[in-house]
Amino acid sequence: GDLTVLVTGGAGYIGSHACKALRRAGFTPVAFDNLCNGHRDAVRFGPFVHGDVRDGMAVQQALRDHGAVAVMHFAAFAYVGESMQKPQLYYDNNVGGMLGLLAGCRGAGVNRVVLSSSCATYGQPAVMPITEATPQQPINPYGQTKLICEHMLRDIGAASDLTHVALRYFNAAGADPDGELTERHDPETHLIPLALLAAAGRRGALGIFGTDYPTPDGTCVRDYIHVSDLARAHVLALRHLLAGRGSVALNLGTGQGTSVRQIVAAVENVTGRRVPVQDLPRRPGDPPILLADPGKAAQVLDFRPDHSDITSMVRHAAPSFGLEVANDQGA
Ligand code: NAD
Numbered sequence: 001g002d003l004t005v006l007v008t009g010g011a012g013y014i015g016s017h018a019c020k021a022l023r024r025a026g027f028t029p030v031a032f033d034n035l036c037n038g039h040r041d042a043v044r045f046g047p048f049v050h051g052d053v054r055d056g057m058a059v060q061q062a063l064r065d066h067g068a069v070a071v072m073h074f075a076a077f078a079y080v081g082e083s084m085q086k087p088q089l090y091y092d093n094n095v096g097g098m099l100g101l102l103a104g105c106r107g108a109g110v111n112r113v114v115l116s117s118s119c120a121t122y123g124q125p126a127v128m129p130i131t132e133a134t135p136q137q138p139i140n141p142y143g144q145t146k147l148i149c150e151h152m153l154r155d156i157g158a159a160s161d162l163t164h165v166a167l168r169y170f171n172a173a174g175a176d177p178d179g180e181l182t183e184r185h186d187p188e189t190h191l192i193p194l195a196l197l198a199a200a201g202r203r204g205a206l207g208i209f210g211t212d213y214p215t216p217d218g219t220c221v222r223d224y225i226h227v228s229d230l231a232r233a234h235v236l237a238l239r240h241l242l243a244g245r246g247s248v249a250l251n252l253g254t255g256q257g258t259s260v261r262q263i264v265a266a267v268e269n270v271t272g273r274r275v276p277v278q279d280l281p282r283r284p285g286d287p288p289i290l291l292a293d294p295g296k297a298a299q300v301l302d303f304r305p306d307h308s309d310i311t312s313m314v315r316h317a318a319p320s321f322g323l324e325v326a327n328d329q330g331a
């Protein structure tokens with residue numbers, strides 16, 4: 001029958017999209033989630049197991065019960081600002097979660113892991129674009145916990161048959177093009193959702209964090225990648241591991257930069273509504289520009305994003321925030 005994959009954080013934003021991509025590719029995704037931030041109704045493509053990744057026995061049991069051959073590990077806390085206020089929470093959930101997961105894998109004899117890592121592991125590199133050889137020097141506890149997870153996989157892999165792919169995402173954006181899954185975070189902190197909420201009149205003005213950066217329009221530049229492209233990259237990473245090709249770390253981005261003001265303009269174009277904005281001071285810890293060099297993922301996985309233009313990402317995210325987008329213009 002189908003190969004089964006345990007997807008921790010499978011009720012969350014990116015994990016639920018990965019479950020859909022796995023199902024589409026002929027795998028059975030088992031979503032393993034404690035629902036601290038996820039949504040039960042986002043689990044639609046395979047079984048659901050309610051559990052905490054810090055509980056190694058629960059992970060082991062789920063792997064055994066479902067005969068999983070690999071794990072995709074999304075379960076974590078992921079707010080940079082919160083990690084500065086509550087670092088212990090982040091070390092507990094993200095590093096403790098990785099330990100529990102690895103204990104469960106060892107117990108069940110599962111030795112392939114795809115990890116959600118982050119461009120936050122690079123900190124503020126001096127040279128753009130960022131390649132996988134760029135030094136990883138995180139500037140916040142969130143990035144630090146993700147780097148520790150990568151190191152755990154590397155060190156344990158060197159002493160066992162464990163292999164992994166660490167996927168370092170840049171800015172995830174958008175939602176399922178079919179509209180089956182949405183983007184939902186509580187509290188919402190991400191730029192595109194906040195701009196859509198402002199366009200819908202469900203918030204006050206969108207604050208723009210910094211207008212005096214050394215960038216073309218003075219606002220921060222980021223590399224946005226469609227969540228469904230990220231999901232597809234995970235399936236390719238899984239196939240890489242199943243084919244025995246060995247451990248690797250890969251950036252997932254487009255290499256294209258988009259400024260905060262360009263996002264606002266795209267939201268106005270797509271929705272036909274004005275986004276009220278308010279210029280604010282810089283947000284501490286925000287690098288002016290983050291851009292991926294996507295070359296290695298293209299070479300190793302033959303992965304190229306195909307939905308990651310800003311218009312498509314904004315169009316696909318809009319329904320998550322109560323905005324209907326007219327027909328197909330601009331898609
Ligand atoms: P999310 O909060 O929507 O999803 C995380 C899921 O993990 C939630 O469903 C939550 O309930 C679950 N979870 C958390 N702790 C758990 C635990 N101890 N046991 C079981 N389940 C637990 O977040 P997301 O945006 O989908 O992020 C998924 C992953 O991708 C995270 O590891 C994050 O660090 C990483 N990441 C996200 C981005 C981004 O732009 N959103 C960028 C880089 C990396």
Ligand code: UDP
Pocket residue numbers: 080171189190191192194206207208209210220221222260283286
């Ligand atoms: N941003 C902003 N106003 C907001 C939220 C975000 O100007 O209300 C900016 C933020 O400074 C960053 C970019 O938008 O340059 C993307 O921020 P987000 O929090 O979505 O992702 P991050 O890059 O922090 O992972």
